Amino acid sequence: MDILHGLNDAQKTAVSTPPGPVLVLAGPGSGKTRVLTFRITYLIRQLNVSPWHIMAVTFTNKAAREMNERIEQLLDGQPRGLLMGTFHATCARILRRESDNLTHYQRDFVIFDTDDQLQVVKQALKDLNLDDKKFPPYKMLNGISNAKNELITPQEYAASNYIAAVTQRVYERYQEILYHNNAMDFDDLLMNTVMLFDERPDVLQKYQERYQHILVDEFQDTNTAQYALLKRLAARHHNIFVVGDSDQSIYKWRGADVRNINRFREAYPEAEVILLEQNYRSTQLILDAAKSVIRNNSNRIHKDLFTERQGGDPIALSEAYDEREEAETVVNAIQGLLLQGYALSDTAVMYRTNAQSRALEEGFMRVGIPYRLVGATQFYKRREVKDILAYLRLVHNPADSVSFNRIINTPTRGIGSKTQQMLVAWAQQNGWLPTDALVKLALDPDVQHPFSGRAFNALHNFGEMYHVWQRLYEQEISVGDLFDTILQQTQYRDYLEKGAKDSDEYSDRWGNVMELRNTATETAVTLTEFLENAALVSETDNLEEGIPATTLLTLHAAKGLEFPVVFIVGLEDGILPHSRSLDTREDLDEERRLFYVGITRAKDRLYLSHAFRRTVWGQSDASTPSRFLREIPDDLLAGANTKARRQQTKTRASSWNWSANTTSQRTAPAPRATPPRPAAHSNRGGYSLPTPNTYDDPEPSRPTTPQFRSGQRVRHAKFGEGTVIQSKLTGNDEEVHVAFAGEGVKRLAASFAKLEKIDD
DNA sequence: GGATCTCATGTTTTT
DNA sequence: CATGAGATCC
Numbered sequence: 139m140d141i142l143h144g145l146n147d148a149q150k151t152a153v154s155t156p157p158g159p160v161l162v163l164a165g166p167g168s169g170k171t172r173v174l175t176f177r178i179t180y181l182i183r184q185l186n187v188s189p190w191h192i193m194a195v196t197f198t199n200k201a202a203r204e205m206n207e208r209i210e211q212l213l214d215g216q217p218r219g220l221l222m223g224t225f226h227a228t229c230a231r232i233l234r235r236e237s238d239n240l241t242h243y244q245r246d247f248v249i250f251d252t253d254d255q256l257q258v259v260k261q262a263l264k265d266l267n268l269d270d271k272k273f274p275p276y277k278m279l280n281g282i283s284n285a286k287n288e289l290i291t292p293q294e295y296a297a298s299n300y301i302a303a304v305t306q307r308v309y310e311r312y313q314e315i316l317y318h319n320n321a322m323d324f325d326d327l328l329m330n331t332v333m334l335f336d337e338r339p340d341v342l343q344k345y346q347e348r349y350q351h352i353l354v355d356e357f358q359d360t361n362t363a364q365y366a367l368l369k370r371l372a373a374r375h376h377n378i379f380v381v382g383d384s385d386q387s388i389y390k391w392r393g394a395d396v397r398n399i400n401r402f403r404e405a406y407p408e409a410e411v412i413l414l415e416q417n418y419r420s421t422q423l424i425l426d427a428a429k430s431v432i433r434n435n436s437n438r439i440h441k442d443l444f445t446e447r448q449g450g451d452p453i454a455l456s457e458a459y460d461e462r463e464e465a466e467t468v469v470n471a472i473q474g475l476l477l478q479g480y481a482l483s484d485t486a487v488m489y490r491t492n493a494q495s496r497a498l499e500e501g502f503m504r505v506g507i508p509y510r511l512v513g514a515t516q517f518y519k520r521r522e523v524k525d526i527l528a529y530l531r532l533v534h535n536p537a538d539s540v541s542f543n544r545i546i547n548t549p550t551r552g553i554g555s556k557t558q559q560m561l562v563a564w565a566q567q568n569g570w571l572p573t574d575a576l577v578k579l580a581l582d583p584d585v586q587h588p589f590s591g592r593a594f595n596a597l598h599n600f601g602e603m604y605h606v607w608q609r610l611y612e613q614e615i616s617v618g619d620l621f622d623t624i625l626q627q628t629q630y631r632d633y634l635e636k637g638a639k640d641s642d643e644y645s646d647r648w649g650n651v652m653e654l655r656n657t658a659t660e661t662a663v664t665l666t667e668f669l670e671n672a673a674l675v676s677e678t679d680n681l682e683e684g685i686p687a688t689t690l691l692t693l694h695a696a697k698g699l700e701f702p703v704v705f706i707v708g709l710e711d712g713i714l715p716h717s718r719s720l721d722t723r724e725d726l727d728e729e730r731r732l733f734y735v736g737i738t739r740a741k742d743r744l745y746l747s748h749a750f751r752r753t754v755w756g757q758s759d760a761s762t763p764s765r766f767l768r769e770i771p772d773d774l775l776a777g778a779n780t781k782a783r784r785q786q787t788k789t790r791a792s793s794w795n796w797s798a799n800t801t802s803q804r805t806a807p808a809p810r811a812t813p814p815r816p817a818a819h820s821n822r823g824g825y826s827l828p829t830p831n832t833y834d835d836p837e838p839s840r841p842t843t844p845q846f847r848s849g850q851r852v853r854h855a856k857f858g859e860g861t862v863i864q865s866k867l868t869g870n871d872e873e874v875h876v877a878f879a880g881e882g883v884k885r886l887a888a889s890f891a892k893l894e895k896i897d898d
Numbered sequence: 899g900g901a902t903c904t905c906a907t908g909t910t911t912t913t
Numbered sequence: 914c915a916t917g918a919g920a921t922c923c
Binding site: 196197198199200201224225226227249251252274324325327328356359388389391392394490491492493547550552553554555556557592673674675692693694695697698716717718719728732755 | 899900907908909910911912913
């Protein structure tokens with residue numbers, strides 16, 4: 139079988155280039171994952187490289203998993219020994235294996251997430267007698283994290299001004315606390331690996347020999363520490379294959395440094411550079427729009443994206459009165475799309491900030507369209523999940539003070555802050571950990587202690603529990619059983635039930651606990667493993683595909699995804715570009731890339747919208763359409779006097795929306811390059827797209843007279859029987875207001891709600 | 899020691 | 914507006 143089968147020329151060149159440094163600059167939708175997976179297959183099959191010698195790094199677990207699956211298909215089985223994972227997971231693995239060679243850590247070190255980190259910063263501020271009002275913890279943490287991303291130690295941290303001097307001290311103390319806790323934060327995983335390699339050339343050499351071929355996904359998003367790591371690992375064999383797109387770099391604010399692409403070229407002047415410019419995702423029209431936007435960025439490596447999907451539906455642009463109407467317009471448009479045979483899962487709505495999802499959610503809820511929200515409150519950030527994890531972490535690592543503080547009195551068990559302080563002080567005097575002190579109180583009846591009767595009882599009881607868990611852990615009880623024991627002894631369920639405002643909240647939270655338990659029993663063999671997974675896994679990793687719902691997500695979360703239909707809302711100055719990015723050209727460029735990423739997610743259709751007024755933090759203000767909109771040529775847009783609309787900012791003419799007929803049409807009807815949608819893809823059984831360009835023609839199925847009159851009795855699948863209050867025709871649908879007993883008045887779309895008339 | 903209230907705060911968030 | 918952390922009150 140030909141390993142290169144099905145690839146275009148540029149892809150073939152990339153995949154079959156002889157080992158050595160390779161830089162692949164891959165435009166959106168140009169098949170970069172394909173190139174990476176084929177390259178790995180090529181190394182194994184064609185060049186007889188042992189999978190054992192290959193390391194592939196990604197930024198998300200999802201990307202790693204997808205690549206793994208595809209390689210498995212290509213190779214017809216799991217390649218044994220291939221290392222595929224995120225930067226952080228890979229580093230954690232190396233550090234765990236090399237823990238004997240680490241100065242400050244033992245093998246069972248834990249990973250602190252952002253919440254934990256904040257707690258540590260607060261502790262550090264307290265230890266240094268610094269006011270956390272003057273020095274906001276999250277700002278301190280930013281400084282520390284930035285330093286670590288640049289591989290700067292506390293000692294090296296330049297105290298160039300007062301704030302920096304304070305940050306330096308906090309950083310130093312912060313690091314000490316982490317050592318005491320036997321904990322690393324995310325940044326440490328990278329930095330400590332680099333430092334280990336620098337201190338121990340023998341260790342580095344071992345890994346250089348092991349991983350002779352290194353492949354990197356999303357290279358434009360690497361930070362200095364990640365780049366340093368790659369450079370060291372590849373220093374011996376120079377077999378480093380990186381894939382990236384500087385136009386999709388949207389994480390500068392997290393330390394990602396696009397300049398790494400240039401550094402790479404300088405470090406390896408002999409590197410093969412390959413451009414992937416053919417796009418397999420979008421219509422030419424959508425690509426044209428994307429290109430005309432990104433063109434305005436400075437200092438870019440020019441790419442000339444093209445596709446075989448000539449033409450395409452024009453981009454729909456609309457102005458709404460406010461975010462509520464904007465949501466309504468989106469909902470209407472989606473209902474129209476459903477009639478044309480699109481499935482809900484084909485659609486996605488993207489926005490700049492999470493707060494914008496609210497209006498959209500309400501809009502979807504109003505008509506009962508299911509949606510899924512990506513990444514809002516992440517599972518592992520939920521209070522109840524963090525509580526249980528803290529218990530498990532403390533059993534695993536008795537030195538974990540953050541977890542200790544979290545659960546010592548959760549559920550409340552009479553160990554208040556005074557008692558806690560006393561306990562910590564008492565433990566410290568005796569050179570114990572607070573957890574040691576607890577166990578002493580529980581087991582040693584003769585121990586001298588400073589606690590009053592009531593406090594002693596509370597501590598004694600908790601110490602007993604904790605001791606039991608530790609014993610069970612030593613006896614290698616399963617994670618699930620330990621989990622259950624903790625739940626049962628702490629009566630955590632009762633605590634949730636009591637604390638919840640309503641039964642919904644309770645069942646939600648308890649459901650999360652049970653979900654966590656499932657993960658614990660299903661995926662993890664050891665507690666160490668389970669805790670590591672929990673720390674390094676993110677919400678978007680489990681984005682299920684094909685569920686019948688619209689996807690709501692931020693533009694950041696959209697990277698790497700694609701949808702037949704994409705809506706980008708809130709295209710206003712101050713939102714996109716975000717108000718905090720208006721000052722510098724650099725920031726503005728990054729906002730533009732974000733817009734570019736959004737546009738290029740769309741396969742067939744793109745809808746853009748902005749609102750005339752928007753409520754931000756409870757304040758409704760007039761807004762100006764995004765400056766980026768002006769960068770899209772008018773002939774790519776559909777909509778009545780689009781140009782005027784985009785300039786006429788604060789004087790709003792009449793209300794209109796996407797589904798209304800349009801005056802400006804594409805000159806030639808765009809031939810549709812996509813084959814008709816396979817029936818299996820649509821949940822409406824064999825519905826195919828009616829016309830190539832639905833903006834040109836009125837919808838054939840469009841109702842001309844309302845089917846419902848006020849007073850009509852109707853039945854709805856979910857709400858039961860009700861009475862029509864009024865009904866009016868909207869774009870290509872009918873909007874029916876129905877009063878349901880016990881449910882109130884609902885606004886329903888006739889095409890979607892499947893209302894049944896009741897005659898009597 | 900624990901619950902309640904007030905006040906400040908507020909992008910994006912792969913790990 | 915909505916959330917969370919700290920102060921204040923019981």
